[in-house]
Amino acid sequence: MYRFISELKNIYGKAPEQKPESKPTPLTVSLDENTERLKKRFNGSADLTVHKMELRGIRFGIITIEGMVNKEILALGVIKPVSEETYEGTPKDAFEKIKSKILYTAEQVEVLTLEDVDKFIMSGFAVIAIDGCAKMLALGIQGFSFRSVSEPDSDVVQRGSKEGFVEPLRINMSLIRRRMKTPRLKFETMTVGSDSRTDICLCYLTDTVSPEILGKLKKRLDSINLKTVMASGYIAPYLEQKGDFSFFSGVGISERPDTVCGKISEGRIAILVDGTPSALIVPFLFVEYFQTLDDYSNRAYFATLTRWLKYIAFFIAIMLPGVYVAVGSFHPELFPSQLLGKIAGSIAATPMPLGVETIVIHFVYEIMREAGLRMPQPLGHAVSIVGALVIGETAVNAGLIGAPTLMVVALTAICSYVIPSLYAPTAILRFLFIIAGAFLGIWGVILLFCMVLVNICGKKSFDVPYTAPVSPFSMTAMRDVFVRAGWKQLSKSTSTVQTMPGTDLQGCESDE
């Protein structure tokens, strides 16, 4: 337990006080000294490879990190041409010859400091060092293995591209660039995490993005004091407005480059994190949870229908069990007369109070869901059978739980998957609504609903009201909120996120 806590502290704890940027260590002319210092910096790490050779009196060294470079290119494209050449003159002349006449890799960078050598070799570069020359040459021959571009698991669309983001940052950048062939699209890279030094990249359209939002985003990214950033989820909390607690996030996530491009074109900023197959999007509004790429591929009337289905499913997912418990426990007279007998009979036949019963079934369902996510694929069927037959049917037959309650839970569970990105807040709110309904009846449910409403209405994402354009209301924006107007209508005017009603951009100085 103690280890787990210290592990957590290690991950989320504040990074040690940043020392003022120490002076970079310049390279020396001695190959041995440079490589020794490098090995010392890496504490003799096993994956640091230094390959030394001597050709016609000149000593060379090729420094790489195991598994980060393409060995074939290294052998045939670097070592072979370098070793086959003849060298005359000083080591500096040899360095210039290798740089300008022998090697033709796309990325060649002259390195002058030991810190830069660190940075390049850890990014998959091979670094050539020559004894007698106080600089090195970094060659971009990255060759680490990564997953190929494939369809995302969660952001599935019926009609549209099947490409999703992958882990390497550069490939994700290219996926966006391929869809936005404009010089106005800018990629800006930064590094976060004092130990992991994870590369992140901001993507935006230079003439569409709000400078205030961009400035504020950079300020918030600068404030990240984590030691390690292993996924985009680590930095998302830092992008939320300070003191704006909510179950709903002001930072959007997408695994699809086409979705991200659509958002960028509306003035939003995408943040790609190296090692994460998804992009963060800011500012993000509540209504965006209900918009999917399929809405824009399908016919307008059908897209409008599906959008309304999503709204209704969301309300069912969070409120139905709460309302059911409230009405069943305190106001049974509100059930239609035909239904009243059956529900009342079911409630009377089960041993637990309705509220407890509903919570227990939901709890069991959440356990099964969590187990289904983590367990090996073939065992999934077994869990389904155990859940459906053993727990579900047997418990109803044994009279432990009521069939109407089980139906309510099942309907709620299905509805909560209509918008997968809303699952986390939905699951929590559902429990809260059940508790409110069990203790205070319909009043509790309504009051909790009002509190949630005020909570999301008070939230802002980079100074843009989270509930815009519903409240504050914008009639023109409604063509893509409650209905999905046809493309001819949508293309009449393009609006950006910073023009949403109620937006009060303060500038990055007054962030918090």
Place this chain on the structure above:
Amino acid sequence: MNNRGMITAGQLFVLLFISRVIVTVTYSPQLSSGDDMWSHLISALISFPLTLLMLVPVLLLRRQNASMSVLEFSEDVFKRFSVIIILFYAIYFLLVCGYGIALYNKFISLGVNGETPVFAISAAVAVASCYGAFKGIEAMARASGIILVGLFATVLLMLCGLLPSTDTENYRSVLSVSGESVYSGTVLMLSRMSCIPALAVLYPIVKGNISRGSVLWSSFVFMTIMLFIILVTGSLGDYLKYSIFPVYQAAKTVNIGFLQRLDALFIGLWTAGLFCRLSLFMYLFALCVGKIFGKKASRIAIVLGSAAVIIFGAVTTDMGFRSFIFSKDVWLWLTITAAVIIPLVLLIIYKIKSVIKGDDREGVKAHEMQ
């Protein structure tokens, strides 16, 4: 509590509309000395222009300086003694919350006969409103915009449900109603105009046309009141006299096709509306306390104010409609003082002071020229 944010006039009046209309749906003949609800149709017609008149001092005060609320005007005019006026407003806003919770308790205990303990519900309402006040006026204003849609939908459903059951025989000539009853109804309606003092405190943070908004707001408020009176009288008839909460009773009787038992909607509507009302007035209370004791104190004031409202609700649960809590005369004077007398006095003194200042300046100028 969040910092003062800018809201639009539309948002403010939506918030005030909900705050006012929610009190309308809690109409009880017991509150107006057992009068007939039908008589109050004339009362509504009289109260409408009177409400517009009550708005005038606040609007004139705003015209003097739109960035100063009634609290800042009192600071400017009375200096240190302004504390008395600010304290009066703070207590007034807290009492409005207390009135709301007391009425709600009455409704739960007498109207609904539910199994949930009254104290628990009123405590929950106060706690939720405390949270609303903490989130600030911007959050409340935006939330009220969404709640208004629900309110409209509920009213529309009630309209559809009640219209077929209205009987023209239940209406008698409005001219045959007694003057005393009309007077009583007018007093009741004017005494519930606590939104005008709220406007006097809030207008500096509002952008938009407040004068036009005020007129539209009062028009819609009285149109809704009259609509309720016509609908409920038409559908309940003589039964109205024996009903403690006629609008709720009327909602209960709806039975047309799938439109049945709209009382659940009514409960939801009232709870949501009361939440808006209490959050708003708790926020105003905190604003007044913050003016006296500083910004930090306003956060504590919300918590203490909510606690006071819960206690107030618990104490007054068993008090009858004749008690001082529901006394329309007491409320009328309190409201007129907060909405008319204080702003009018401030306006006059401020005007006089600025005239004297102007004379002084002219005198100085003349002296300099000589």
